[in-house]
Amino acid sequence: MRTVRTVGDLRAALREPRPAGHTIGLVPTMGALHDGHISLIRAARTANDLVVVSLFVNPAQFDDAGDLARYPRDEARDAALAAAAGTDLLFAPPAGEVYPDGFATTVHVAGLTETLEGAHRGVAHFDGVATVVTKLLTMVGPDVAYFGQKDAQQLAVIRRLVRDLDLPLHIEACPTVREPDGLALSSRNVHLAGADRERALALKRGLDAATAAFEAGERDAAAIARAGRAAMERLGVEPEYLAVVSPDDLRPVRTIAADVLVAVAARVGPTRLIDNTILRLGAWAQTRPPGAGEAAPAALAG
C-alpha cells in the first residue's frame, strides 16, 4: 500500500491503472478504522482492481468544535488496518490540500439535509459532507464508491448529489456492522465509558422494538415509533429523534405502504450516537387486499 497526500500524487498514481481499464473502488473514511470500515474496504477489494481509501477528518462537517477536537486519530494504526484489508492507495491529505486558502464552494443538497441529523446538527453538517465527498469523488474518479448503511441519511444525500451532478460512478451501500450485543460500530464508541456502554444499546433496542411491532402487523408509523421510544426509555435513554421516513427522500411516513427507514439518534452521556434499520414490506404485503389480516406470515417475520 502506498500513502499519498496531495491531489497531484493521487492523480499520478491513478494515471496508468485507469486507461488500462482497471476498475477503481473508493472508500472514504475519517479514520479511526473499525470493522465497519474494514467491511467497506473488503467489499471494494472483492469488486475492483484498485482500492483507494481516503483518510480525512473533515473539519467542515463538524458542528461542534469539541467533537472535532476529541475525534480519535491514529494514522499509523489506520494505515496498517487499511493495508491488511487490501487497500492499494491510502489518500491522507492535510486540511490545506482539501481546503486551500480562498476555498469558497459548497455543495448543498436541498431538502434531504434539513431533516433528522440536519435538524439537530444544522444543515452545515451535510453541506460539509456533500462538499468533501464531491471533492473526493472528483479527485479519485472511482468506478464505485462504498458507504455504510449506518449513516443512512448521508447515503441518501450522496446518492442524490451523484445523480444531480451526473457523476459517473456507482454508489454501493454496505450493511451496518455491529458488536455481538448489537451496538453499531462507530468511531465514537471509544468515548462510551462505564454504564454508558450498556445504555448505548438503547438505540438498537429501540430499532428492534420498532421492527417487532412492524413484524406483528403494525403499519401505523406513529405506533411503531412509540414502541421504539418506549424500549429506549426502559434503558433510560431519550432519543433526539426516532423517525419513520422514506429511505430515498427522508420524508415522514404516516402509514407504511412501502419499505421505510427507521432512523434514531440519542445522546448517551457525552456521546451522540445514530443508528437505523429498514423495514421491508415484502411483495406479499404490498399486494395484500385491504383487511386481509395484519400478521405477517412466518416466512416474512424472521
Ligand code: AMP
Ligand atoms: P466515517 O469514518 O465515520 O466517516 O465512516 C466512513 C464510512 O464507514 C461511512 O460510509 C460510514 O457509513 C461507514 N461506517 C461507519 N460505521 C459503520 C458500521 N458500523 N458498519 C458499516 N459501515 C460503517
